[in-house]
Amino acid sequence: MTDAEPTLPLDLEREIFELAARQYPSSIPSFLRVCHRVHTWLESFLYHVLDLDDSELVNAIESRLEYEANEIAALRSRTQGSFLSRFLHWYSPPVVTPTVGKRTTFLKTTTRHIVCTTPDIFFNADTQWQTITRLLRLNPTLFELCVKRYSATVTTSPSGNRKQLPKEMRPTRLTLQFDRDNYGTVDLTKPLFSAVTHLTLLNTAVIDRTPESWAHWMLALPALPALTRLCVTFNIARAIIPHVLSACPRLQAIVAFWWRDPLPRYQREKVLKSPELAAKDALYNAALNKVNMEAFKRRMCSMPDVRVVLVGVPDFFDSWERGARSGNDMWTHVEDFIARKRRGEIDPTTYILDKGEPWV
Template sequence: MASRFTLPPELEREILETAALRYPEMIPPLLRICRRAQIWLEPLLFRVVDLSHEPQLLAAESKDPTFLQHAVRNVHASFENRPDAISRYNKLLWKCPGIINLSVDFNLDDIGAGALREMRLKKLAVTVPSVISTWYLAGCTDPLFQSITHLDLFQGPRKAKSEWRHWRGLARLPALTHLALSPTIAIDILADVVVECPRLTLMVVAMYSWDSLAVKASLTLRATDPRVVLILMASTYPIEWKLGALGGDDFWVRAETFIDRRRAGEIGSTCYLLDENATTQPLRLPINHRRT
């Protein structure tokens, strides 16, 4: 009888992990192949976690802290009007110091600073509160910002003007190369960011088609710096975030591609608005070479 052919465990693991990373939807059935496949692949199932979805939150809460520490790398959390949400998020985030990509749509003050400082965050998306908060007053000088390369700051309809003195710390962040601002923030500080943050390689003003007020507000901006892209996205933020967390071409990547095309002359040099809802060439915005 011919001997049964088996792959070396290292090669078998590499094949399964490659398939799981390329096709995340295949992870659950792959877990059922055998015990060793479950050990190898289950951490990949928790590499990207949206705590706003109760089943994912419950699944993460059921795991051992050691497992979470080595598995969880990307987390999105929204308040969702659940009275116990912040408390549950807090307990879980303490167990996930390996997170490198975090998105929260509530005040960072609601999360224990100690938990955040245990992480080495590379990407952070956060809602700027309508009331003054501790981290906002600190001007991004908190240690938790020191390793961040991509920072996305969102603010809804503003109740008060943003002042550059509160954001001056952006210019001193050693790793920051990519900055995204919602229009309500960009209107107040983009001109200062362009001048004070020479290390930035990309500045995005992110808008969504459903937010007509933001779109109108963006039209008052005068973009002249080649690193700036005003992008009107067709998809929702949760879709954008998950796309990036899974390694896809999210708005950061698409904005960089837009800049490359503009530098190559495929797009007019005075074009700063990438309208992803349009089927024609991106719209041009008025140019003003003076700081406003």
């Protein structure tokens, strides 16, 4: 008598792989090499969040979509006007030629979160942006869109072409990070914002603006029809929070976010090569954020509101992607924090959300 090889029920095996994929998304490509059924289970996890800053990924998806489009066009040309198509038209229902390929359908139904960058003036910027907007148009009602260096008036070529998001985009969650003083290009009356429930606006400008500089935002925010959660960088928060608290009673959470500009490339290379320098940099950043948040917290004592939460992490986009992949994003922690204040589990005047690193 020999012992049989131990096996797991298929449902349990799938659950284990999916749990591992959520916790360790970078390992998904390795999981996909295990066997065919694992590939079937986990491929959707791989494309659940698309980082369109990855040129290789963008080019690979674009090549596949072009291949499918050519296949469909070839199939249509072979069937239209042929004897077979005329015969089937008389004696049976017509042959239906697909309008989109399986890969296109897969991306439309699978992808829920996209992060991309509005290109500046650089080589091949126009072509790259055309590819990105084609991917965005696959699902205009995408759940979440995150755009780095957003500007509605960015010029990417000497001819003066302006690169904008597709006009049909209607995301539910939207994050816009715009460079320095380009905050004036954000027009909250555009249809892009019409379905947004969670809005994040990130300004990397070092110089704080007076409240008058944000007047158009303070007027537009209360008019957004679906908005219930707002996150803005601290320089914006200082100017608009007093107005937003009274003008936007439908808001359930208002986050003031502390971060700093991404490190210059030469510093990033040093940090990557030196764990000690990376740890020192992280501690310095956390301490600086904590000092600034404490000052803002004292200011909030004059206008207490349980909806206000102060948050800081070293790299917003790294935290955003980890949260999007795991389903444990910033808003999950923010809403739990506010709920605990409303239940009296923590002091209602506690505003700083500190979850440690990584906090999502």
